[in-house]
Amino acid sequence: MKELFQMMQDPRFHLLYGITQRFSLGPQPQRVRLNREGCRLVEGVTKRAMVYPNMRLAVHPNPGKGDVLSPIFGKISDVSERSIFIDYAVPDEAQRQAAEAVEKIDLLATKETGAELATLLKRMGLNTRSLGQDCKMLIINGLNPDPGVTWAEPMLLAHQDTLRAGLEMLRRLSPAQRIVLAVPKELRLHLNEVEVAHVPSQYPASINALVVKAVTGKENPEGVGIVGLHNVWGLGHIAITGLPLTETVVTLGSREHSGNYIVREGSLIGELLEFAHIPLHTGDTLVRGGPLRGESVDNLTRSVTLGTAGVFVVEAGTIPPMEGHSPCINCGACVLACPARLSPSILSRNAEFALHDRNIDENIFSCLECGLCGYVCIARRPVLQYIRLSKYKLTQAAETRRRVEEEKAAALAEAAKDQGGN
Amino acid sequence: MSATAPGTVLLAMSAPAYWHCGRTIRKIDFYAILGCMPAVVLALWNWGLPAARVMALSVAACVVVEALSEKLMGRDLAIDDLSAVYAGLLFSFLLPAASPWWLVLLGAVVCMTLGKMVFGGLGASPVSTPLVGWAVLAVSFPLLLDANAMQLHTDFIDPLVRLKFFGAASAKSIPLMDLLLGRQINGLGAGQVLALFIGGSLLAGRGIVRWQVPLGFFLGVAGLAALFQMLDPAQNASPLFHLCTGSVMLGGFFLATEIGNTPSRPLPMFLYGVLGGALVMVIRKYGVWLDGVPFAILLANLTTPYFDMIRPKPFGGRR
Numbered sequence: 001m002k003e004l005f006q007m008m009q010d011p012r013f014h015l016l017y018g019i020t021q022r023f024s025l026g027p028q029p030q031r032v033r034l035n036r037e038g039c040r041l042v043e044g045v046t047k048r049a050m051v052y053p054n055m056r057l058a059v060h061p062n063p064g065k066g067d068v069l070s071p072i073f074g075k076i077s078d079v080s081e082r083s084i085f086i087d088y089a090v091p092d093e094a095q096r097q098a099a100e101a102v103e104k105i106d107l108l109a110t111k112e113t114g115a116e117l118a119t120l121l122k123r124m125g126l127n128t129r130s131l132g133q134d135c136k137m138l139i140i141n142g143l144n145p146d147p148g149v150t151w152a153e154p155m156l157l158a159h160q161d162t163l164r165a166g167l168e169m170l171r172r173l174s175p176a177q178r179i180v181l182a183v184p185k186e187l188r189l190h191l192n193e194v195e196v197a198h199v200p201s202q203y204p205a206s207i208n209a210l211v212v213k214a215v216t217g218k219e220n221p222e223g224v225g226i227v228g229l230h231n232v233w234g235l236g237h238i239a240i241t242g243l244p245l246t247e248t249v250v251t252l253g254s255r256e257h258s259g260n261y262i263v264r265e266g267s268l269i270g271e272l273l274e275f276a277h278i279p280l281h282t283g284d285t286l287v288r289g290g291p292l293r294g295e296s297v298d299n300l301t302r303s304v305t306l307g308t309a310g311v312f313v314v315e316a317g318t319i320p321p322m323e324g325h326s327p328c329i330n331c332g333a334c335v336l337a338c339p340a341r342l343s344p345s346i347l348s349r350n351a352e353f354a355l356h357d358r359n360i361d362e363n364i365f366s367c368l369e370c371g372l373c374g375y376v377c378i379a380r381r382p383v384l385q386y387i388r389l390s391k392y393k394l395t396q397a398a399e400t401r402r403r404v405e406e407e408k409a410a411a412l413a414e415a416a417k418d419q420g421g422n
Numbered sequence: 423m424s425a426t427a428p429g430t431v432l433l434a435m436s437a438p439a440y441w442h443c444g445r446t447i448r449k450i451d452f453y454a455i456l457g458c459m460p461a462v463v464l465a466l467w468n469w470g471l472p473a474a475r476v477m478a479l480s481v482a483a484c485v486v487v488e489a490l491s492e493k494l495m496g497r498d499l500a501i502d503d504l505s506a507v508y509a510g511l512l513f514s515f516l517l518p519a520a521s522p523w524w525l526v527l528l529g530a531v532v533c534m535t536l537g538k539m540v541f542g543g544l545g546a547s548p549v550s551t552p553l554v555g556w557a558v559l560a561v562s563f564p565l566l567l568d569a570n571a572m573q574l575h576t577d578f579i580d581p582l583v584r585l586k587f588f589g590a591a592s593a594k595s596i597p598l599m600d601l602l603l604g605r606q607i608n609g610l611g612a613g614q615v616l617a618l619f620i621g622g623s624l625l626a627g628r629g630i631v632r633w634q635v636p637l638g639f640f641l642g643v644a645g646l647a648a649l650f651q652m653l654d655p656a657q658n659a660s661p662l663f664h665l666c667t668g669s670v671m672l673g674g675f676f677l678a679t680e681i682g683n684t685p686s687r688p689l690p691m692f693l694y695g696v697l698g699g700a701l702v703m704v705i706r707k708y709g710v711w712l713d714g715v716p717f718a719i720l721l722a723n724l725t726t727p728y729f730d731m732i733r734p735k736p737f738g739g740r741r
Contacts, residue, residue, distance in 0.1 A: 283433075296435045296437065298435055299433065320442060329545025332687075340737035376445070
């Protein structure tokens with residue numbers, strides 16, 4: 001009904017694109033930019049140091065976050081608070097030997113399970129937080145996350161060797177008793193290795209909370225975890241290659257082009273677009289992530305990370321421009337589109353006038369951040385951005401309150417102790 | 423140097439969603455005006471140049487008044503969103519074709535100022551913009567807004583006058599075809615019942631107006647009309663008669679669905695429509711006003727905040 005009478009007649013919202021071509025290999029990067037936020041650099045990783053593929057560069061203190069490993073031969077050109085830049089350099093003999101000496105680990109043959117396996121995988125660069133999360137039932141979200149992202153079908157149909165390896169590893173890693181693979185209901189998938197659940201395939205059906213609801217019939221049930229197919233692919237990829245994960249799958253797309261590539265982590269967006277022959281003009285918007293939920297990036301030297309779903313060019317003139325001051329006119333389109341049954345119109349207006357506290361009563365934390373409110377807004381308001389701002393401000397305020405109360409409690413305890421001493 | 427080398431292109435930063443359905447305020451209003459076009463054509467057919475005069479004057483006045491108000495308020499001009507054109511057209515639909523120029527002008531000024539701009543512009547007014555102008559004129563100049571008194575040079579008759587003063591049998595004698603094709607004394611556009619139905623249905627089918635509101639509105643009118651007729655067939659006309667007279671078609675599809683003063687969820691929209699429709703019949707049966715649609719919709723508009731309180735539990739609230 002919604003599709004018929006309302007605004008979502010966009011065929012791209014049907015998250016099944018009939019694309020089953022195997023992934024192409026991306027370019028050999030000339031420069032990479034790795035994210036090192038929160039990581040501790042390994043000794044010897046400094047500016048002008050030479051690196052080789054799969055060399056460990058930085059370690060994250062969180063056991064669920066993968067280490068940072070070099071994807072290419074090269075020389076570190078800069079190390080900042082947030083990033084490590086590596087320029088490609090032709091390797092000398094010593095580096096070649098070092099690269100070849102990187103030990104291949106046959107993960108499928110190892111005996112480790114659970115936390116031990118997670119530690120091993122972390123050292124291989126994999127984020128294991130969602131894969132190894134503590135739950136009774138683990139759902140693998142096998143839908144394309146955003147409209148326009150097309151790698152899910154090839155992962156399920158054309159790269160089944162990787163998928164099988166990933167599933168086997170997941171079974172050892174996850175404490176869940178039951179693992180379910182959620183796929184679009186129109187997809188004919190025959191896999192004996194895993195229980196398959198068929199779920200709706202019209203966006204926003206790929207949002208994690210909605211997939212969980214489609215599989216279990218409940219909203220936010222206890223003991224159910226969900227993990228992206230992208231992550232399982234990464235797990236399968238390192239199980240097959242035996243080498244750390246320095247590659248990821250992205251969809252590179254524009255209005256005319258679309259393709260799925262296996263690219264090196266940290267590849268610069270500019271190089272990727274050039275490789276995929278996607279032209280870019282002044283005034284276009286460049287999006288990292290999905291076209292509905294991603295982030296707009298300001299220049300071509302930004303890079304893709306392991307979690308990036310895709311890179312999209314939205315050509316100037318293909319959508320009505322966002323023109324700054326645009327008050328809400330109460331048309332109610334976002335209310336009809338919202339899968340969380342909220343009123344994005346009111347949420348965004350409260351955020352606009354910094355009345356964030358009011359958004360608590362409007363259940364802002366039920367928002368699934370699907371981006372449909374902005375997609376249907378006829379006034380072209382940045383609705384999701386307003387909601388994210390409000391959520392951020394509220395979280396920040398709660399954090400401050402908590403800290404103040406802790407300090408107060410500590411001061412009181414201190415005072416009580418002093419009095420007791422007298 | 424290729425186009426994707428750094429520094430050669432300037433990217434536009436934006437906020438999600440980066441794709442868009444393509445609908446803007448201007449497009450929505452453009453389609454809504456297109457939806458009015460069948461009625462405009464039939465109005466010209468039935469009432470000739472006087473109708474064109476009223477429509478053109480009303481639209482022009484609304485646009486100019488909105489522009490002046492925006493200038494006065496120190497805002498950016500927003501007349502290119504076509505909402506003033508649409509409001510002006512709907513306002514003229516309610517007037518008799520023989521209205522004097524100053525009446526049209528006065529009404530248009532009241533519409534745009536009291537009905538829209540004092541509240542802050544599009545979507546901020548609590549009640550329907552064209553109806554505010556109509557209501558002010560209707561209480562100030564009841565005779566000039568009475569189409570039956572204004573349209574003397576015509577063979578058409580006013581079906582609601584027939585019903586009120588000559589009984590249901592007399593009303594029944596008016597051929598249905600005359601009512602549908604606008605051969606009745608009424609507002610110049612409000613009487614073009616079939617044309618409004620076609621235009622309105624297309625808009626509802628495309629989701630420009632939400633179908634729940636007109637459906638509820640017509641069910642409200644027809645339901646109460648059927649009840650009245652069952653109780654006393656000699657005094658009360660059929661539901662079909664009521665749907666085809668006055669501004670019911672115009673009200674249900676175009677006036678009651680105005681952006682900003684209708685509820686936004688499906689059930690509240692439907693209930694709001696039913697309330698509006700039922701009020702029409704109550705006013706027609708017990709009130710002094712022949713038509714009842716404008717005041718019924720104005721009253722229903724006021725209940726919108728209460729209908730908006732009917733809302734489902736947010737995600738995670740249902741177990």
